[in-house]
Amino acid sequence: MSPRILYTTLLIGALAFAGGCTKSEPESSSAQVADAVQSKSPGDKQQAQAAPEPGVDYHSFANTDDFLVKHVDLDLEVHFDRKVIEGEAKLQLERLTDQKNPLVLDTRDLHIESVRAGHGSQLQPVKFTLGKTDPHLGTPLSIELPQNATTVAIRYSTSPDASGVQWLEPQQTAGGDFPFLFTQAQAIHARSFIPLQDSPKVRMTYNATIRTPPELRAVMSANNDPQAAKDGVYEFSMPQPIPSYLIALAVGDLDFKPMGERTGVYAEPELLDAAAAEFEDTESMLEATEKVYGPYRWDRYDLLILPPSFPFGGMENPRLSFITPTVIAGDKSLVALIAHELAHSWSGNLVTNASWRDLWLNEGFTTYLTNRIMQNIYGDERYRMEMALGYDDLEADLADREDRDEIMAIDLRGRDPDDVFSNIPYEKGSLFLYELEQKIGREAFDQFLLDYFNHFSFESITTEDFLAYLQQTLLQQYPQQLDEARIRQWIYEPGIPEGAPHPRSDAFTKLDPLRDQWLGGEIAAADIDTGDWTFHQWKYFLDGMPEKLSESQLRELDSAFGLTDSKNNEIAFSWLMIAVRNDYQPAFARLEDFLTSIGRNKFLRPLYRNLVDSGKQEMAVRIFEEAKAGYHPLTVKVNSRVIYGPDAS
Ligand SMILES: [Zn+2]
Numbered sequence: 001m002s003p004r005i006l007y008t009t010l011l012i013g014a015l016a017f018a019g020g021c022t023k024s025e026p027e028s029s030s031a032q033v034a035d036a037v038q039s040k041s042p043g044d045k046q047q048a049q050a051a052p053e054p055g056v057d058y059h060s061f062a063n064t065d066d067f068l069v070k071h072v073d074l075d076l077e078v079h080f081d082r083k084v085i086e087g088e089a090k091l092q093l094e095r096l097t098d099q100k101n102p103l104v105l106d107t108r109d110l111h112i113e114s115v116r117a118g119h120g121s122q123l124q125p126v127k128f129t130l131g132k133t134d135p136h137l138g139t140p141l142s143i144e145l146p147q148n149a150t151t152v153a154i155r156y157s158t159s160p161d162a163s164g165v166q167w168l169e170p171q172q173t174a175g176g177d178f179p180f181l182f183t184q185a186q187a188i189h190a191r192s193f194i195p196l197q198d199s200p201k202v203r204m205t206y207n208a209t210i211r212t213p214p215e216l217r218a219v220m221s222a223n224n225d226p227q228a229a230k231d232g233v234y235e236f237s238m239p240q241p242i243p244s245y246l247i248a249l250a251v252g253d254l255d256f257k258p259m260g261e262r263t264g265v266y267a268e269p270e271l272l273d274a275a276a277a278e279f280e281d282t283e284s285m286l287e288a289t290e291k292v293y294g295p296y297r298w299d300r301y302d303l304l305i306l307p308p309s310f311p312f313g314g315m316e317n318p319r320l321s322f323i324t325p326t327v328i329a330g331d332k333s334l335v336a337l338i339a340h341e342l343a344h345s346w347s348g349n350l351v352t353n354a355s356w357r358d359l360w361l362n363e364g365f366t367t368y369l370t371n372r373i374m375q376n377i378y379g380d381e382r383y384r385m386e387m388a389l390g391y392d393d394l395e396a397d398l399a400d401r402e403d404r405d406e407i408m409a410i411d412l413r414g415r416d417p418d419d420v421f422s423n424i425p426y427e428k429g430s431l432f433l434y435e436l437e438q439k440i441g442r443e444a445f446d447q448f449l450l451d452y453f454n455h456f457s458f459e460s461i462t463t464e465d466f467l468a469y470l471q472q473t474l475l476q477q478y479p480q481q482l483d484e485a486r487i488r489q490w491i492y493e494p495g496i497p498e499g500a501p502h503p504r505s506d507a508f509t510k511l512d513p514l515r516d517q518w519l520g521g522e523i524a525a526a527d528i529d530t531g532d533w534t535f536h537q538w539k540y541f542l543d544g545m546p547e548k549l550s551e552s553q554l555r556e557l558d559s560a561f562g563l564t565d566s567k568n569n570e571i572a573f574s575w576l577m578i579a580v581r582n583d584y585q586p587a588f589a590r591l592e593d594f595l596t597s598i599g600r601n602k603f604l605r606p607l608y609r610n611l612v613d614s615g616k617q618e619m620a621v622r623i624f625e626e627a628k629a630g631y632h633p634l635t636v637k638v639n640s641r642v643i644y645g646p647d648a649s
Contacts, residue, residue: 108138164189364429
């Protein structure tokens with residue numbers, strides 16, 4: 001998932017975050033974490049004090065030591081009227097042991113109609129049972145296999161409430177005439193639309209036939225064909241092995257526009273031109289990344305622009321990143337999101353975390369790469385601003401978190417893996433890599449990263465695999481510069497090690513005296529020269545405002561800078577946070593429009609929390625109840641807890 005979330009310390013509170021790949025899209029509350037701790041992992045793998053075992057996936061029921069799913073064939077029909085996906089998943093298995101029974105798969109809220117198993121096309125009906133449902137993990141599906149069976153075909157349908165599928169009514173789309181569907185599988189939601197081994201350590205190829213209403217187009221994290229006729233039957237193939245959380249499907253009134261030789265955009269016709277213009281640098285980003293970190297291994301890199309209810313910034317589904325439309329700002333100011341999702345083509349999709357404890361291997365490397373891509377395409381100043389904002393995010397998070405959640409190799413046993421999505425794996429991971437770069441030099445570090453991506457390509461690895469690799473490479477090559485104890489401190493201990501780099505930007509620090517002068521009444525807002533300010537500077541300027549501003553100060557800011565009418569969603573968000581806590585009524589119509597038209601949790605959760613904390617719960621309830629039919633299930637869950645308390649469901 002994706003870019004800069006610019007929370008002030010005030011906003012962060014005790015947030016945990018979840019899902020999608022965008023950096024730190026807020027999700028669960030600390031209360032949610034607390035009740036998650038009560039639940040138990042499968043197989044009693046959890047021990048009171050012992051550290052989690054590297055490579056063990058505490059968030060899957062699958063018996064991956066006995067069987068590995070190597071390939072999946074999907075034949076699915078999408079029923080918008082019933083909000084159900086229905087059809088067959090055929091799994092090809094590799095047997096790792098003599099043990100023949102049972103095969104255990106992950107499911108969540110699936111209706112299993114029948115299971116057949118055998119060899120090739122010689123399949124016979126077999127017995128299956130659904131086990132006890134765990135609130136975080138779903139329900140294990142145990143299948144009795146005939147001797148030597150390597151093929152299992154499962155007929156099933158999804159629930160209308162599937163946690164990984166969102167069904168949108170036509171009025172929730174840009175065009176307003178056709179329904180829309182999209183899936184979001186990370187971290188453990190693939191199991192809500194496909195029965196499989198839903199663990200990032202299992203890699204599989206897949207083929208799919210997707211049947212839709214004939215006026216709609218289906219796209220997947222696979223070999224999309226923009227030329228494919230819109231006829232309601234779409235064939236896909238993903239020939240590179242990927243983990244289940246990268247299987248993705250979207251169906252809607254989608255058109256395609258190329259941006260470069262290997263890059264293009266899928267979007268509703270209404271958004272297509274704006275998106276293609278906003279993200280026109282994608283091909284250059286791709287080329288720049290290849291130059292340093294080796295060839296792009298996935299053929300095409302396209303973007304899919306989702307309706308505004310997408311709860312995250314972006315999701316790095318291979319060959320087809322899913323992107324929120326809220327980053328179409330008209331001035332490319334928020335395209336770090338694209339750099340981030342693209343970077344995942346190396347860190348995350350090519351070299352993948354083996355379990356959700358190892359998420360920092362995905363997100364820390366990706367955040368580091370994002371900064372480098374931004375520097376390459378947009379220059380040093382932008383690079384420093386992105387880095388400085390990332391550092392501020394990290395500091396804000398560290399100020400509010402328990403020690404155990406500041407550890408990069410986080411212990412997630414008994415917790416919802418969505419809770420891992422804080423700034424820690426992203427920004428602390430990136431800062432760690434930046435320190436390595438500083439110590440051995442950029443050229444040497446880039447060579448290391450290139451070798452690392454090649455060495456582990458198409459593998460899922462643990463934190464300890466990374467450490468062992470580091471021991472054989474950099475720690476031997478640079479014994480004077482690097483120290484294993486310090487590296488272990490970065491990975492296994494809370495906080496930031498003393499003496500770590502602290503990225504700063506002059507473009508920000510020069511704003512501090514201006515803000516102070518305005519607050520002190522020495523200058524008028526209208527006299528501040530904001531002509532060349534970037535969005536980053538606006539955010540920095542606004543987020544640094546004191547808790548309380550007077551009515552006249554608010555009016556002055558608004559009339560000088562047109563903040564209530566800002567078209568940039570990040571700037572609008574920062575301003576609305578100020579407006580809510582200062583009860584600035586002229587912005588409330590915009591606030592209501594913002595909350596009802598956007599489903600991105602990064603914005604919604606802090607705004608709803610702010611409303612509740614500033615004694616405007618009634619207003620929060622009224623807007624939420626009006627808007628929630630249009631929100632993603634995850635957005636509803638998270639914000640219900642914010643508005644109604646931790647026990648709300
Ligand atoms: Zn990411």
